[in-house]
Amino acid sequence: MDASDIEKDLSKIHYTEDQILAKLRELAGRIERDYEGKDLLMVGVLRGAVMVMADLARSFGRHVEMDWMAISSYGSGTKSSGVVRIQKDLDTDITNRHVLIVEDIIDTGLTLSWLVSNLESRKPASLELCTAFVKPDAAKMAVPVKYVGLELPDEFVVGYGLDYAEKYRNLRCVATLAPHVYS
Numbered sequence: 001m002d003a004s005d006i007e008k009d010l011s012k013i014h015y016t017e018d019q020i021l022a023k024l025r026e027l028a029g030r031i032e033r034d035y036e037g038k039d040l041l042m043v044g045v046l047r048g049a050v051m052v053m054a055d056l057a058r059s060f061g062r063h064v065e066m067d068w069m070a071i072s073s074y075g076s077g078t079k080s081s082g083v084v085r086i087q088k089d090l091d092t093d094i095t096n097r098h099v100l101i102v103e104d105i106i107d108t109g110l111t112l113s114w115l116v117s118n119l120e121s122r123k124p125a126s127l128e129l130c131t132a133f134v135k136p137d138a139a140k141m142a143v144p145v146k147y148v149g150l151e152l153p154d155e156f157v158v159g160y161g162l163d164y165a166e167k168y169r170n171l172r173c174v175a176t177l178a179p180h181v182y183s
């Protein structure tokens with residue numbers, strides 16, 4: 001499969017790599033200022049947040065620690081099931097640590113709400129959220145998200161870490177997946 005075959009699977013490109021990087025650098029600047037003088041532990045949510053975490057972390061001019069959790073709420077479909085399962089837990093004890101959860105995208109917010117209550121029970125010194133992308137339903141979330149990146153419509157998107165059945169994660173842009181791919 002070459003690049004033009006992949007393009008046929010996309011119905012609309014929402015953000016290019018440059019636009020995504022510009023937004024992440026802006027968020028990284030805010031995070032750096034807010035955590036000045038504090039040890040920061042960024043917790044990336046596998047697997048979608050890999051690209052976001054890498055680009056955020058490389059935008060910092062300071063040390064930052066990273067750990068990862070793998071949780072699943074989607075399976076291979078296109079809507080959150082609401083049933084969250086830990087596939088890989090943190091290797092770090094986050095008690096008394098300043099923790100920033102790094103997500104790829106928030107849709108219903110079910111995944112993050114679950115993760116926040118799970119991590120809060122481990123008694124971190126602080127716990128904040130950062131997401132690269134947000135869909136309209138996220139506005140109804142009970143949990144406040146301090147660092148929010150780019151808005152997307154209520155459509156199933158792929159690229160920049162986001163997959164459909166484990167494909168398209170390595171696309172540099174974020175795009176709506178054409179319905180013919182999953183219908």
Ligand SMILES: Nc1nc2c(ncn2[C@@H]2O[C@H](COP(=O)(O)O)[C@@H](O)[C@H]2O)c(=O)[nH]1
Nearest residue numbers: 048080106107108109110111156157162163
């Ligand atoms: N590939 C895509 N994954 C998506 C999309 N919208 C959400 N997600 C994944 O689900 C969780 C969060 O969902 P939520 O409904 O619980 O907020 C998110 O971290 C992604 O991994 C999408 O459009 N494409």
Ligand SMILES: [Mg+2]
Nearest residue numbers: 045048104105
């Ligand atoms: Mg995710």
